[in-house]
Amino acid sequence: xxxxxxxxxxxxxxxxxxxxxxxxxxxxxxxxxxxxxxxxxxxxxxxxxxxxxxxxxxxxxxxxxxxxxxxxxxxxxxxxxxxxxxxxxxxxxxxxxxxxxxxxxxxxxxxxxxxxxxxxxxxxxxxxxxxxxxxxxxxxxxxxxxxxxxxxxxxxxxxxxxxxxxxxxxxxxxxxxxxxxxxxxxxxxxxxxxxxxxxxxxxxxxxxxxxxxxxxxxxxxxxxxxxxxxxxxxxxxxxxxxxxxxxxxxxxxxxxxxxxxxxxxxxxxxxxxxxxxxxxxxxxxxxxxxxxxxxxxxxxxxxxxxxxxxxxxxxxxxxxxxxxxxxxxxxxxxxxxxxxxxxxxxxxxxxxxxxxxxxxxxxxxxxxxxxxxxxxxxxxxxxxxx
Amino acid sequence: xxxxxxxxxxxxxxxxxxxxxxxxxxxxxxxxxxxxxxxxxxxxxxxxxxxxxxxxxxxxxxxxxxxxxxxxxxxxxxxxxxxxxxxxxxxxxxxxxxxxxxxxxxxxxxxxxxxxxxxxxxxxxxxxxxxxxxxxxxxxxxxxxxxxxxxxxxxxxxxxxxxxxxxxxxxxxxxxxxxxxxxxxxxxxxxxxxxxxxxxxxxxxxxxxxxxxxxxxxxxxxxxxxxxxxxxxxxxxxxxxxxxxxxxxxxxxxxxxxxxxxxxxxxxxxxxxxxxxxxxxxxxxxxxxxxxxxxxxxxxxxxxxxxxxxxxxxxxxxxxxxxxxxxxxxxxxxxxxxxxxxxxxx
Numbered sequence: 001x002x003x004x005x006x007x008x009x010x011x012x013x014x015x016x017x018x019x020x021x022x023x024x025x026x027x028x029x030x031x032x033x034x035x036x037x038x039x040x041x042x043x044x045x046x047x048x049x050x051x052x053x054x055x056x057x058x059x060x061x062x063x064x065x066x067x068x069x070x071x072x073x074x075x076x077x078x079x080x081x082x083x084x085x086x087x088x089x090x091x092x093x094x095x096x097x098x099x100x101x102x103x104x105x106x107x108x109x110x111x112x113x114x115x116x117x118x119x120x121x122x123x124x125x126x127x128x129x130x131x132x133x134x135x136x137x138x139x140x141x142x143x144x145x146x147x148x149x150x151x152x153x154x155x156x157x158x159x160x161x162x163x164x165x166x167x168x169x170x171x172x173x174x175x176x177x178x179x180x181x182x183x184x185x186x187x188x189x190x191x192x193x194x195x196x197x198x199x200x201x202x203x204x205x206x207x208x209x210x211x212x213x214x215x216x217x218x219x220x221x222x223x224x225x226x227x228x229x230x231x232x233x234x235x236x237x238x239x240x241x242x243x244x245x246x247x248x249x250x251x252x253x254x255x256x257x258x259x260x261x262x263x264x265x266x267x268x269x270x271x272x273x274x275x276x277x278x279x280x281x282x283x284x285x286x287x288x289x290x291x292x293x294x295x296x297x298x299x300x301x302x303x304x305x306x307x308x309x310x311x312x313x314x315x316x317x318x319x320x321x322x323x324x325x326x327x328x329x330x331x332x333x334x335x336x337x338x339x340x341x342x343x344x345x346x347x348x349x350x351x352x353x354x355x356x357x358x359x360x361x362x363x364x365x366x367x368x369x370x371x372x373x374x375x376x377x378x379x380x381x382x383x384x385x386x
Numbered sequence: 387x388x389x390x391x392x393x394x395x396x397x398x399x400x401x402x403x404x405x406x407x408x409x410x411x412x413x414x415x416x417x418x419x420x421x422x423x424x425x426x427x428x429x430x431x432x433x434x435x436x437x438x439x440x441x442x443x444x445x446x447x448x449x450x451x452x453x454x455x456x457x458x459x460x461x462x463x464x465x466x467x468x469x470x471x472x473x474x475x476x477x478x479x480x481x482x483x484x485x486x487x488x489x490x491x492x493x494x495x496x497x498x499x500x501x502x503x504x505x506x507x508x509x510x511x512x513x514x515x516x517x518x519x520x521x522x523x524x525x526x527x528x529x530x531x532x533x534x535x536x537x538x539x540x541x542x543x544x545x546x547x548x549x550x551x552x553x554x555x556x557x558x559x560x561x562x563x564x565x566x567x568x569x570x571x572x573x574x575x576x577x578x579x580x581x582x583x584x585x586x587x588x589x590x591x592x593x594x595x596x597x598x599x600x601x602x603x604x605x606x607x608x609x610x611x612x613x614x615x616x617x618x619x620x621x622x623x624x625x626x627x628x629x630x631x632x633x634x635x636x637x638x639x640x641x642x643x644x645x646x647x648x649x650x651x652x653x654x655x656x657x658x659x660x661x662x663x664x665x666x667x668x669x670x671x672x673x674x675x676x677x678x679x680x681x682x683x684x685x686x687x688x689x690x691x692x693x694x695x696x697x698x699x700x701x702x703x704x705x706x707x708x709x710x711x712x713x714x715x716x717x718x719x720x721x722x723x724x725x726x727x728x729x730x731x732x
Contacts, residue, residue, distance in 0.1 A: 062694070094695070096694055097693065102650065102652040108690055108694075111437075111694065115694070149553050
């Protein structure tokens with residue numbers, strides 16, 4: 001059967017570039033300097049973890065990431081904080097990256113729990129159910145779940161008020177746009193993303209009431225080519241500032257190639273598009289994670305729902321590009337200070353939806369539970385939430 | 387298939403040795419101890435009973451999809467649509483679970499299995515019909531049907547089936563207990579493991595002990611001979627495609643019902659594509675498919691432990707997998723042909 005061998009050969013050939021690509025990838029993703037446990041035997045005991053880390057032994061803290069840490073985006077932002085925790089006395093950290101949000105997550109969380117980890121951080125909303133399940137079996141371990149809403153006696157739900165920084169970036173975009181048309185390459189139609197788009201639109205409208213935000217869904221978290229294409233399609237309809245929610249710098253590059261401006265995300269993306277990058281709403285998990293780990297070590301940690309923002313420094317605005325004029329900087333930084341001081345809150349009424357229905361009454365602020373479950377766009381956003 | 391050569395027994399151990407050797411070099415290049423790395427890899431997959439359970443759980447969807455794919459390959463029908471059939475199976479089962487949530491488990495579960503098989507089977511039968519009636523290449527059509535199937539699943543969980551209590555996240559509501567495939571008492575293993583055994587035995591009997599099994603093999607070996615012998619080629623193509631769709635559909639059902647307890651887009655992690663690789667590695671034999679899906683599952687589960695204990699990047703697991711596939715396939719290839727120095731011209 002010649003066909004068999006032929007196909008086997010083809011498969012071999014097809015696998016070659018894949019292998020090469022893997023190799024490159026690895027070279028870029030320098031393995032995170034891990035306190036490679038010199039300990040020979042991972043103590044894998046099926047029983048529940050010891051309540052208190054034995055004397056003299058480091059408390060193990062585990063992290064589960066949905067994407068590779070080398071992506072310069074979401075997982076990278078968490079891993080930056082992990083590396084800081086790693087330096088804390090009495091702490092050893094480990095992580096598993098690229099864990100799909102389905103059935104695999106439960107196994108990874110469970111394995112950390114079985115190995116006696118003291119705390120486990122799961123940083124994607126799809127880990128929520130798995131973590132809740134494991135948390136019930138291991139009451140002594142502190143479970144921290146990012147971007148979901150379920151809590152338990154030993155499970156905290158936390159997230160950052162990224163929408164506050166999004167609002168500020170919207171102000172910058174609104175001020176810098178000539179056409180008043182802003183493009184937004186969005187990831188998935190889930191509340192987190194929708195909330196960000198809305199805050200961005202409200203920020204832009206605070207500067208230019210006629211500003212509109214055009215949304216294209218890529219249904220990806222990291223796909224440079226697709227995300228760049230999405231940005232180009234937005235540029236083709238006349239948008240002159242591009243914002244994004246995904247991890248790749250594709251949209252930034254598209255903006256720079258066409259000579260327009262862009263707003264990054266996750267981390268300062270200036271390096272990818274120095275001529276286009278105005279600023280970026282960015283994550284800074286270090287203070288929050290340090291605080292949580294200190295409390296866990298001290299035994300004062302309590303489960304709760306936490307949603308820190310600009311005031312706590314969990315979210316921030318990246319440095320302005322040099323094309324942003326001083327008056328715009330002053331205006332945005334003044335608003336930032338107001339938010340930090342609690343004098344201004346994003347989603348203060350009146351806020352209208354796309355159809356013109358008033359969703360937040362005058363002078364009132366949208367409640368957190370409504371923000372967490374947001375499924376509608378504000379007025380001035382062009383696109384659907386499906 | 388041609389009679390096995392004696393060398394074929396040695397291909398796998400040799401290939402495994404070569405690829406593990408290269409992996410060790412890579413580990414050493416990162417400053418990790420290769421011996422410790424292999425030990426951590428092993429203990430992650432087989433170190434304790436519960437890790438064996440994890441490996442078995444991971445084996446189930448790969449095995450079921452691969453079993454189905456292999457049957458179509460035997461007939462030289464190049465069906466690469468198991469991923470889409472998996473999605474539709476999960477959709478079919480979820481439809482039953484949500485629509486008839488009041489039925490007792492004894493009725494609901496069989497109904498879900500029937501719906502998963504019907505939905506997955508129908509999704510595979512359409513490209514088969516297109517092939518037979520219009521001569522459309524099944525490689526292209528089944529590949530495209532994967533994307534359509536996944537999009538149907540996404541449409542449903544983002545739209546009509548979205549749980550009102552999910553805060554807008556794309557997932558259906560939790561299945562009622564009657565719609566959840568149970569576990570072997572005292573373990574995390576669900577009954578899908580038993581289903582795998584039943585399917586494997588059933589398929590073996592079908593392929594080796596029945597008339598359709600013989601016809602299927604004959605049609606795969608030589609279409610013209612089979613036509614000449616008046617074998618029902620068209621019916622057989624539809625049959626094997628629907629069979630594959632049903633098996634992949636059951637894999638989707640088990641992942642949705644037994645593992646996550648709801649339908650969500652993250653169920654789709656590419657088992658349908660892994661299945662094709664496993665089917666080739668196993669050269670389409672059900673027993674070897676069981677072996678190779680278990681082996682691949684062990685590698686994936688073990689590689690997680692490698693990340694956890696040694697801080698090796700996730701890409702390393704992918705590299706190991708690629709190395710093993712490459713060396714095994716290369717070994718099979720070179721075992722089939724002989725290199726004759728200076729013998730280019732006969």
